[in-house]
Amino acid sequence: MADADFPLTRRLCFNVYATNRAFGRFYQAALSESGLTYPKLVILNTLKDAGALTISDLSTRAGVEPNTLSPLLKKMAEFGVITRQRSIEDERRVMIALTDVGRDVLRRADAVVQQGFAELDLDFEQCMQTVQFLEDVRERLDKADPPKLRTDDITD
Secondary structure: OOHHHOOHHHOHHHHHHHHHHHHHHHHHHHHOOOOOOHHHHHHHHHHHHHOOEEHHHHHHHHOOOHHHHHHHHHHHHHHOOEEEEEOOOOOOOEEEEEOHHHHHHHHHHHHHHHHHHHHHOOOHHHHHHHHHHHHHHHHHHHHOOOOOOOHHHHHO
């Protein structure tokens, strides 16, 4: 597919970007009064799905950079939705776990978000196909070694 042959609004990259921004606005509106943000929701869901994780594993699974993750985890621990404890096996490793409060907050946040999605009237099967397609695209992008645009290419 030659993406550059299409107008910007018909390109995959632009639509993923614009959809990501729309999701951000949607989640910001849905969660604004709770103090939750989308990255915090991702962290809570990752811990719900995987159980206790090291900061490194949580970073990888949640797709959040460790330097972004550390301040979020500190705030979340102060709020009581997660715990941070040194590993018994290796004290250099910090284990992050979801608390009962975190599970409750996550359950309520997910209910609000699901209510909002229900109002969008999206076809479930199309959503699942889109998720599968985007997972495939993301996997290919992660493995890609794209050609590089160099300064010389721009100034010629």
